[in-house]
Amino acid sequence: MASPEFSRDPYPLLAALRKQGPVTRIPTGNGRTTWVVTGWEAARAALADARLSKDTTRFFADRPSTRNLAPAVSRTMLATDPPDHGRLRKLAMTAFTPAAVARLTPRIQEIAGELAEALATGLAAHGTADLMEEFAVPLPIAVISELLGVPEKDRAAVRRWSNTLFAADADDVVDRASHELSAYMTELIAARRRDPGEDVLSGLIAARDEGDRLTEPELVSLAVLLVVAGHETTTHLIGNGMLALLRDDALRARLRADLDLLPAAVEEFLRYDAPLTVATFRYATEPLELGGARIGAGDVVLVSPGAANRDPARFPAPDAVRLDRGRSTGHLSFGFGPHHCLGAPLARLEGRIAFEVLLTRFPGLRCAQEGGEQGESGDGALVWRRTRLMRGLARLPVTTTEPHAHRDASVGGP
Template sequence: MTALSNETDFPVDRAVQDAQRVMAQRRAGCPVGHVHAGASHGEGWLVTRYDDVMSLMTDPRVKRDRRNVPEQDTGEGHESLLYLDPPDHTRIRRLVNKTFTPRAVEHLRPKIEQLADELLDRMAEQGEVDLISAYALPIPMLVICELLGVPEDDRADFTAWSEAINGTQDDPAVKREAYAYLEKLVADKRTRPGDDLLSALAVAASEEGGALSETELLHNAELLLVAGHDTTVFLIANTVLALLGAPEQLAEVRAEPGLLPAAIEEVLRYDSPVNISSQRWTTEPVTLSGVTVPVGQPLLVSVMSANRDPARFDDPDRFDTHRDQSARHLGFGHGIHYCPGAPLARMETHTAVGKLIERFPDLRLAVSPDALTMRDSLLMHGPTTLPVRLS
């Protein structure tokens, strides 16, 4: 394969619509290289091999908060878990972790099961549906509303607001309305806390390591909305898509539902909902695959590419629900930024996919797989729509 060299070798549009192929080319020909990655990621050093990606996730020379990078310090930062380093990250993560306990996750299961059954009943009345809008989207949206403590009366508008914040709704007026609503929600949790994660963060006592500022609360509410919502939508969709593309394995999972958790783990590796994660920054020169990235440079790590690295996984382009899980995937990250909502995302996906394939044994794609278009994002990876026939 011809060696790749610079940003001209990185076609952003193809990296969205044909992500696996483009990342495979980068991984083989230019595993570490400077690219222009479009509006969502800007310029940076794209890193595509598993060992390099894994090492960057725990390298103390690599930071998430630009304020900790002298060459990049603008005095401003995004004060959510995703963009913080210790000790601020440790302080907020400790509070968030108290919400994502096994007991707390199980507390949400009955509501998720009830919603899934209601959605499936509605779908059963139709011969063909878009599985994302009809099913994969409403389930994570319910969970986010529960976590943020969104009042029942506001939930009908919340989908549009969430789309404005995560970038899929490009209406400035709606975006302003969305942020205004989040600001009001945060203020309400300060004065009238409820039994939800945002309230717990809002009333955090000083003995927990310091109360959160208004900016921290707002930014972490935004993070929960985007990271906790989009990733699960695409994990559900990508799991269904992978199983429909492997009929024999789908039949095995239907016959033995206990295989579904392993299938979900394989999807997290085979077709990760995250492609290129949020930027990290070098505070010292870092050498990866023989390439030295200078100090003060943004790093763009491709989780998707790492999860298909043949140096780590045997026959990585094959979807295999019986794959040995000891060669762990990076679908939820690694190190201190490992996704705190991973148990919840797994449970949502298990419930949604399990009920779907049980209810509709003749479920199949309504279009050719080649006709599917991917979300216009280098961060998230999944189809914009997923037309399926139910019988």
């Protein structure tokens, strides 16, 4: 599932798997039994099933491995079960409540506006620009970095380490990046402990130092998780959503004419081209039945939100972008159950602001060379990231018919 073809378009393979059944056994060659969940109903059930553990430490305890991932990466909150998961989640979620996120609106609008002006300058000077590099990547990075207190000079390195963690690279390359990011976060925590601020990281340090509810390894791990998960999904929500918009003139015009449709558009983009093709690791702690399949104890279960979100049994015309589905349709891009993404409110807000800024500031925005999509490089080629879990563009070249238009456009309120 990490081939260039799958990275460019995973949906034919995922649909073929789903036709075999909502839960399909796949060959892995490592001696383990692995199942992929592609049906919506089975995926939703699996995400909430306590018998499917995320405790990777326990799973690999008696399985020799040559991997050398930093503990701060291999033992994050995502790789824990209750009660530890609930304790860690409760500490982290205070930064992502609806009220806390709403207070970030003016700053996110400001950052998005600054990036849009820089994008306009680049388009005016060169005729084309990379929407990922100039807007979709730096917006979420800036927001989560400000929340955690990551200095601007360090953000490029943090982004590079994060990208490598998800990349389909050699194990030693990924392992090395995990240690570099872990070491950086350890140093940043030490700096914040010496000089606390108003950022989330300082708050988590206080929770550990005052209440002793976080061990030092847990603190480093939580910081790593927040900085990585805090931007990766949102980056690809923006990139994948903008690609869908750039391919649909009528949809762009409709949204520009009625910005109140943007929240529905964000939900539909999340469903239509999910930033997470395959969710993180789970395994069965006891025999169970899921989607008609008999899962054995110890079997690995991989849930595919990308496949579930296009299940025709749940979503009519699943391969089309439709704004009339409503939230009740229940896409699984943020998961479901106890591990539902706690950063979902922030991602939705950033996505809405990003689309509003780009639609109003650049009415003439277009893909620079749609025909180059199948290439791996070239000035006009779309380039998809090759990752183990994520679905997103590494490069989205754009141009515009009105490079100087709407320079005074402003972003509306929440």
